[in-house]
Amino acid sequence: MIAIDSRGYYGEFGGAYIPEMLHPNVEELRRAYSEVWKDEAFQKEFRALLKDYVGRPTPLYFAERLSEKYGAQIYLKREDLCHTGAHKVNNTIGQILLAKRLHKKFIIAETGAGQHGVATATVCALMGMPCIVYMGEIDIERQAPNVARMRMLGAEVRPATSGSKTLKDATNEAIRHWINHPTDTHYIIGSVVGPHPYPDMVARFQSVISEEMMWQLEEKTGRPDPDITIACVGGGSNAAGTFYHYLNRRHVRLIAVEAAGLGVDSGESAATSVLGTKGVIHGSRTLLMQTPDGQIVEPYSISAGLDYPGIGPLHAHLINSGRAEAISVTDDEAMQWAYYLSRMEGIIPALETAHAFAALDKLEYKKDDVIVINLSGRGDKDLNTFIKHYDQYNK
Amino acid sequence: MNRIQQLFADKPADILNVYFTARYPGLQDTEPVILALDDAGADLIEVGMPYSDPLADGPTIQESGTAAIQNGMTLDLLFEQIQSARQKTEIPMVMMGYFNQVMQYGEEKFFRKAKEAGVDGLILPDLPVYEYEQFYREMVEDLGLAISFLITPQTSEERIKQIDSLSRGFIYMVSNSSITGAKKEITQTQLDYFNRINAMDLDNPRLIGFGISSHETFKTACQYARGAIIGSAFIKALKAGKEVRESTTQFVQKILNVTA
Numbered sequence: 001m002i003a004i005d006s007r008g009y010y011g012e013f014g015g016a017y018i019p020e021m022l023h024p025n026v027e028e029l030r031r032a033y034s035e036v037w038k039d040e041a042f043q044k045e046f047r048a049l050l051k052d053y054v055g056r057p058t059p060l061y062f063a064e065r066l067s068e069k070y071g072a073q074i075y076l077k078r079e080d081l082c083h084t085g086a087h088k089v090n091n092t093i094g095q096i097l098l099a100k101r102l103h104k105k106f107i108i109a110e111t112g113a114g115q116h117g118v119a120t121a122t123v124c125a126l127m128g129m130p131c132i133v134y135m136g137e138i139d140i141e142r143q144a145p146n147v148a149r150m151r152m153l154g155a156e157v158r159p160a161t162s163g164s165k166t167l168k169d170a171t172n173e174a175i176r177h178w179i180n181h182p183t184d185t186h187y188i189i190g191s192v193v194g195p196h197p198y199p200d201m202v203a204r205f206q207s208v209i210s211e212e213m214m215w216q217l218e219e220k221t222g223r224p225d226p227d228i229t230i231a232c233v234g235g236g237s238n239a240a241g242t243f244y245h246y247l248n249r250r251h252v253r254l255i256a257v258e259a260a261g262l263g264v265d266s267g268e269s270a271a272t273s274v275l276g277t278k279g280v281i282h283g284s285r286t287l288l289m290q291t292p293d294g295q296i297v298e299p300y301s302i303s304a305g306l307d308y309p310g311i312g313p314l315h316a317h318l319i320n321s322g323r324a325e326a327i328s329v330t331d332d333e334a335m336q337w338a339y340y341l342s343r344m345e346g347i348i349p350a351l352e353t354a355h356a357f358a359a360l361d362k363l364e365y366k367k368d369d370v371i372v373i374n375l376s377g378r379g380d381k382d383l384n385t386f387i388k389h390y391d392q393y394n395k
Numbered sequence: 396m397n398r399i400q401q402l403f404a405d406k407p408a409d410i411l412n413v414y415f416t417a418r419y420p421g422l423q424d425t426e427p428v429i430l431a432l433d434d435a436g437a438d439l440i441e442v443g444m445p446y447s448d449p450l451a452d453g454p455t456i457q458e459s460g461t462a463a464i465q466n467g468m469t470l471d472l473l474f475e476q477i478q479s480a481r482q483k484t485e486i487p488m489v490m491m492g493y494f495n496q497v498m499q500y501g502e503e504k505f506f507r508k509a510k511e512a513g514v515d516g517l518i519l520p521d522l523p524v525y526e527y528e529q530f531y532r533e534m535v536e537d538l539g540l541a542i543s544f545l546i547t548p549q550t551s552e553e554r555i556k557q558i559d560s561l562s563r564g565f566i567y568m569v570s571n572s573s574i575t576g577a578k579k580e581i582t583q584t585q586l587d588y589f590n591r592i593n594a595m596d597l598d599n600p601r602l603i604g605f606g607i608s609s610h611e612t613f614k615t616a617c618q619y620a621r622g623a624i625i626g627s628a629f630i631k632a633l634k635a636g637k638e639v640r641e642s643t644t645q646f647v648q649k650i651l652n653v654t655a
Contacts, residue, residue: 019450020558023549162458176574279498283521294500
């Protein structure tokens with residue numbers, strides 16, 4: 001049975017390794033989130049917004065050309081059709097409703113590629129709450145369109161100038177802001193990372209993905225279970241949502257696709273399950289990339305959303321225990337798939353999502369296996385990268 | 396009784412604990428800073444283990460940590476430097492760092508090495524109380540290391556009692572809800588908090604830290620606790636100063652308001 005225990009551990013991973021200054025905030029959240037989740041009024045409001053504002057359920061699309069080519073039944077879970085263009089908004093809707101119930105006045109968030117930042121700025125606009133998004137100085141430069149979107153939505157984008165000036169440091173800065181504002185502020189973490197209860201809470205808010213997959217598959221194939229599900233993993237929120245209702249259905253294979261960057265052994269990679277060791281990052285005991293002395297190493301991926309030195313504790317547990325299989329995909333393979341999927345199915349995927357598709361070339365599966373790939377986000381935000389490399393990949 | 400407990404037994408008030416980041420400003424500065432702090436009149440030294448992602452610290456300490464890591468800091472080297480300094484001084488020394496560093500080194504190996512090097516106490520702000528009690532308390536106490544946990548204005552009374560029962564040496568009383576190096580003045584709200592803690596009759600003495608940066612704030616803190624901890628302000632002084640011994644001496648004298 002795969003489940004989180006009362007102290008926030010999945011097996012040996014998880015917990016809440018936080019300075020005392022954060023304890024009251026995190027404890028308040030821990031006490032509130034399970035109750036709120038079970039509260040009927042909350043569920044009603046959450047479900048209504050997912051339906052009418054986000055546009056759920058998202059379609060489960062049978063990719064006919066891809067299926068023919070790969071000799072399997074390939075379905076795509078269209079999270080790219082969510083409002084704001086990715087699955088991230090499922091979680092921000094849930095957390096903003098929770099923040100309101102806790103009578104919080106201000107919202108903070110961290111963002112890497114800007115998708116979570118946009119999703120947070122969006123729900124803050126929806127609820128009329130002030131929003132500060134921390135973003136690494138380097139990411140602000142390379143993700144300019146999303147910075148503009150956040151500002152358009154009324155959020156303040158604050159550059160994280162410490163350390164390596166990317167997602168890891170934006171997360172540090174957001175945590176520090178929360179320490180400095182302990183009573184009136186809620187921190188909307190964007191992935192299944194951070195101290196307990198965040199990994200479990202975010203996984204539950206994203207679990208709507210596999211909840212829909214089950215009935216949609218039942219309708220289309222006559223059974224709720226696929227043979228294989230595939231999702232990309234940075235921190236791991238879309239994968240957590242994709243795997244959630246299948247965790248204890250062991251005949252369903254769970255494939256977590258990590259970014260290998262220039263190659264797992266190149267020194268420029270974000271393949272945490274291969275390169276990482278057990279440690280603590282952002283309040284959670286998990287797998288992370290670090291030096292033998294415990295200094296956290298800056299990862300690399302062409303995709304800013306997978307460019308994170310850790311993975312959520314749930315995924316560390318799933319991979320470590322053999323329940324999930326980890327596959328590494330390079331920048332180059334992901335780029336090829338971005339162009340290929342666009343031509344094959346008429347869908348331009350986010351660079352993160354393109355990694356998940358590349359797993360099709362590396363997996364062993366039986367003919368006519370039912371495979372669901374979570375199409376976690378659309379590629380509009382990556383157009384600059386796609387345009388820049390167009391000639392290289394389209395000879 | 397270890398050196399920290401002895402200090403609190405001997406000195407009733409005005410205990411000055413100074414934090415500095417090991418191997419900062421320069422690679423070989425750990426020992427000179429320790430000896431200069433001792434000579435200048437500090438009572439206790441908190442040796443910071445440079446860390447890439449120090450969540451409880453502000454920019455001053457993070458930058459000094461980044462510089463120290465670039466200087467080539469490893470824990471083995473740090474233990475050697477502390478051990479060498481320990482041959483020359485009896486001042487109590489506490490190591491402050493983040494739990495990931497201890498975990499990578501190997502928890503038991505880390506605690507043993509610290510003891511061997513002559514370290515008296517530990518501050519690991521992100522080590523949860525529960526995990527400490529379950530897995531490390533026996534080891535740490537058997538070695539005679541004094542561990543200090545933090546409390547803040549938001550810490551509940553029940554939790555303060557639990558922290559008091561696990562702390563040895565002193566409790567690190569965070570003056571306000573913030574990261575290190577934040578505020579400058581002490582407010583009435585903080586004074587109420589200090590008074591509330593004093594009324595609790597805890598087993599451990601308290602040192603007040605975060606936002607202590609001058610003679611005035613040090614003196615105020617000392618009225619409400621056995622002493623105070625200064626970190627970021629000293630790092631700034633080291634950064635601004637030319638020579639480590641001179642800037643250390645001047646800084647401590649300024650805080651204590653004495654002249655040589």
